[in-house]
Amino acid sequence: MADKVHVKTVINGEAVEFLCEPRDSLLEVLRDNLMLTGAKEGCNNGNCGACSVILNGRLVNSCLVLGAEIEGKEVETVEGLAEPNKLHPIQDAFLENAALQCGVCTPGFLMAAKALLNENPNPTEHDVRFWLAGNLCRCTGYDKIVRAVLDAAETMSTEVNA
Amino acid sequence: MAVEKEYKVIGTRPIRHDGVDKVTGRALYGADYQAAGLLHGRVLRSPHAHARIKSINTSRAEAYPGVKAVVTAADLTASQDKIVDLGEGAVNLKFMCDNILAREKALYKGHAVAAVAALNGHIAEEALELIDVEYEVLPSAIEVRAAMQDDAPLVHEDMKTDEMGKQSENSSNIASHFQHKKGDIEKGFAEADVVIEHDYVTGTVHQGYIEPHNASAVYNADGEITIWCSTQGAFNARGQVAEILQHPVSKVKVVPMEIGGGFGGKISVYLEPLAALLSKKSGRPVKVLMSREDVFESTGPTPASYVRVKIGATNDGRITAAEAYIAFEAGAYPGSPVGAAAMCVFSPYKIENGFIDAYDVLVNKAKTNAYRAPGSTNVAFATETIIDEICEKIGMDPIEFRLLNSAKEGDSRVDGPVFPRIGFIETVEAAKDHPHYSAPLEGKHKGRGTATGFWPNFAFKSSVSINVNPDGTISLVEGSTDIGGSRASIAMQAAEVLGISAESVHPTVVDTNSVGYTDVTGGSHTTYTTGLAAYEAAQDVKSQMIERAAKLWEVDAKEIEFADGIFRYVNGKEEEIDFKGLAEKLGQTGGPLMGRASVAPSGAGSSIGTHIVDVEVDVDTGKVEILRYTATQDAGKAIHPSYVEGQIQGGAVQGIGWALNEEYIFNEDGQMTNASFLDYRMPTSYDLPMIDAVIVEVPHPGHPFGVRGVGETPIVAPPAAIANAIYDAVGVRLTELPMSPERVLKALGKI
Structure with a gap:
């Protein structure tokens, strides 16, 4: 097993650091490492869009992005969509x-x-x-x-x- | 008895109670389960459609770093042939167990052979590759007609046919054969001026829910098992797990998580027993997930089928006789929905002379399962296109033909049951009156088709309890998992009884230790049966609240009336108090108050829908474009019209997918070759127009508000309606589903 990668990123406007395996997808990191389970796995190969998040302003399937790839980038997930006590x-x-x-x-x-x-x-x-x-x-x-x-x-x- | 009434809550469109959780990502679905020390499970599956398992060696996998447990069929106590009733039909326990982990033979590609729990999913997947399985590959039976032949490879060497209730002598892939007869079929066809007969073939189709199956389990040292999963029925899952593990049912608790679609496919357990076994072996919580490929290959799709239908009619448009031969692929174990198909094939028409010959046939494919009006879509494709052809021959509008031949209350179906009040004529008239039906359709290669779909609907068992809160709201506890807004449709029925708002009801779906027995969310029964339980529980609350008001005012309860949310004493002194006011005073009138009801009604009230579709056929590519779609359906009484429309729209679109794109493609070895959402192509937003859902309300006499289940019927009509529209557009009749570009081009003689 390869050593874990240290990643510094911004998720829903907050600075976040995590460790992940190089092979972990962004979807796995969101769900299993960061407990952001709003993004869902429907197919794990980019066909269903249930894991859609916005990466540096662009819509992506988080199952097709590696967790390590979001170093220095900004991710928006469904958990960050609403303001406190006010839905989007x-x-x-x-x-x-x-x-x-x-x-x-x-x-x-x-x-x-x-x-x-x-x-x-x-x-x-x-x-x-x-x-x-x-x-x-x-x-x-x-x-x-x-x-x-x-x-x-x-x-x-x-x-x-x- | 249902009567036309003014309602305050029913028929309105409140925001669903679980809505905010579901738009914020907070709702927890099965795969979202987390626990300290959680292990991740994966399943090794047979690469062969049919193979004897000569040996399984798990030692390399067990030794792999990070692996905590490996299980095979050896860890599952062998079950004897035993028929058990788990609430929705009887099943053979041995078959149910063998489907969880293959024992002597793998019977389909994807059949589970072993399972691994490891520190993470990647390690578990790597460990699967270290399990050595020696297979002896056997010839496979992969198509229903071939599988019925005497010389076909046998899926089960010792399977005898249940031949009209008697066991056959010889082994066969035909698990059962049954018939229904009514009237004199020969006389009926002799009276016909027009007789049309065709063969129809439909492919294997998956429910296609977006959420893959999942199960998490904790097997405690004291034998208490807790399972978190996405299931259509927690009690049904509990019963299956208890039987498969031969464990006391009271020591299994199933916690139903939010469920990401089911459509019939999340009734059988697949992973739950494996998660429990892996937890037992490892002593840790285990979460087992399916990949999308697993979902396609290893869970129950709806059967491929071969159907032959013959219908005779007079020149003035009366059906004189109808005959059907129906052979369904059950998959690797008996139990296709061929029985339901036989109920539906000629319904809801008035048939005096009918004959149905039906077969449940084993093939080396995953055991089929329910899919939205299971069986009805396959056979409606035949009947409804033949009716269109008869109408063409005799020069009659198909809508008029349906009106003329509609079954009415008191008529019997070919399979026996007598129709209660049904809304067939009303949905047909709604279609006829809809602007779509008379709108001009101009341009080349465009056509319009209509078809009707029927589903008998089912009534199961449900329980609801209600606690009255001191702020005048109620907490409603139910066992029906909410797949499409049923918290709302059930809560609204209690709200209507108690004269409170939909928002004043707090519905919660709870585990099997926390509510009375409740059957699966299926059979279009939930809003009907669990709604009835909510109605009865609310009535219980109402009577107890009247007693409390009597105590408060020191009067006789018989002299208190309750209407529009107000309790009134009118005999002498003027006293009144609303539900909230009285709820605040529960403490001083005797303490906590809860109502409850368990119901097991019969006669769910059939559901019928008539669809109109316009298509354009690209004669160069064979692609069929849906231009306009209208679906009328009898809902009895729509509790929450938006979610009734949603059921109609969603069902129609699944039917469109079935009609045009969706099918399992098998190679000659019986292996599915398109097990992904890319290659098994379900409709996207870009493939479709808006779906105009028209709710017709012919109240069901067996429900206090007149509810009929609506979930299943809308999938039935689309393939036939689209086939009829294709004929109208380009003059060819397609008899095979899906009507893919290739099949359209073949029918046009272009390839």
Whole structure:
């Protein structure tokens, strides 16, 4: 077994240090080392998006990133989405639109939606469907998820303009 | 009896109680279990579809640094043939045990052979490679029709056929054969002006829940076993674990974690007994996880099937006779949903002359399991496309044909049961009246199709207890794991009874030591049965609260009325108090108050949906695009309409996936070659339009609010509706699922 790697990084705005094996994925580090179990393992090969996090502003599958790779970088996970006692508008929109059933894909969708709205604050339905195609949901048929993301975009742009 | 009423809570759309936990990442699913000293377990699986296990040597794995325990079938007490009833149908204990760890033979690729617990998952995976298994590879039976032949390789050498209740003399892969007959089939076909008959083939399809199976266990020195897992039914899992480990059921506690989808696939246990054995051997908590590949290869998908249906009708559109031959792949052990398929194949039509011939067939594939209306989708694909063809031949609108041939209350199904009040006509009329049905569809290679889906629904057993809190809220304790919002739909029924808001109910799903027996979240029963338990428990609370008000006012309880959340005494002095006010006074009127109910109703009330789909077929690539989709369904009474819509939309999309993309692809050795989400392609958001879910409400007379289960029916109609739309678009009838680009091109004669 190779020696563990010492990694200094920023997760959800806080400086974090951890030790991991060189082969540990970011998903394993988040879940098993740091107890951030919001990111889920659905396939462990980048096909389902349940482990989606934002790395230096970019949406990634954390199962396809090594833990050691996040040295000096910034990671956003679902645990950092809400402010204390105030949900993020995307979270509110998912609740209002009943955009989750079992909820296991939800953290990944929330992070994917956040990355989308960072890049494109006023997406069309087509934009949303295209962007979210990397995240699988088996319960909802996507209808209510797409509506929730469109609603969140509207709320967020209203807040910005207010 | 259900009557049309004004409700305060039912029919509204509150935020679900577990919503915040689930959008913040705080909800703990099975794989999120953590404990000090936790070991990580992985399972070694057979690479062969059929092989005799000549020897297993685990010594190298046991010696590997970081490995704490290795188990094989030798650690599992051999079980005798014994039929045990675990709440949702009887199962053979030996088969159930042998599926946990292969004993003499591995019966499918992915069959568990050994399991390892180690300091982390990587070490466990490395150790699996150090287990030496000597296999003698055997020829395999991998397709239902071939497996039924006399000279087919036998999955179980000693399997006899249950031939209409009698045991056959010869061994066979046909585990059972049964028939249903009604009327005079020959006379019926003789009366027909049009008779259509086709063969249909459907592939193996997986439920595709995003969360892989998982199980964690602690096996204490005193023999107390605690299991944390993602299961559709904690009590059912407890029963299976107790039987498999031959351990007292009262010494097994199952803690149901949040569950990331099930659709029928998380009823059987796979990892739970292994986690317990590994914990026993290592003396530490053990968490065992499946990979996605494991999930595809080793858990129960829904069966591949061969179905032949023949229907006769008169020129004026009346069905005169219907006949079906249904052969389902059970997988490596008996028990495909062919029985349910036989219930559904001609339902909900009025059939005077019917014959159903059905077979449960063993093949060297993972034991199949329930998948959303199990069996119904396979056979509806046949019946509903034949009806479309009959309508074309006689020049009748398929919607009119369905209205004309609808079964009604009092009609009997071909398999016997008599229909209660059903909402078939109403869903068909809702489809007919929907703007989609009459909207123009212009352009080349576009077509519209309709189909109806039926599921009988089931009524199981459930328990609920309610504690009244001093702030006027209630804590509702239930045993139904919440897969799609059932905390809300159950809580709302208690809230309605007690005249409080949905938010004033705090529902909690608890472990098997903390609530009365409750069956699996399955069979579309949860909102119906557990909702009924919540209704009854709330009634219990109500009566006790009336007693408390009587005590408070020093009057006779019989003279107190409760309506709209207010307790009133109207005989002489004017006294009234609301639920919250009285809850505050529990301390001075006798102390804590709890209500409870356990229910075991019968007659769940069938569920029916009619779908309309528009497609566009790319005749160069064979790809079928869904342009527009409308699904009507009878919900009896929608408790939380958003989650009813969600069930309809999600089910329809699973049906679309089944129709167009999804299937296991096996090589000639019976090995699945597409065990990943890349190669087993489920629909993404980009493949779909919005799904217009139309809720029809024909109250179920057996539920106080009229609830019918809604979860399963919506998957049934899509493949047939899409096949009918493809025919409308390009003039070819497809009879094999999925209707992949390759099959569409073949049907078009392009390849």
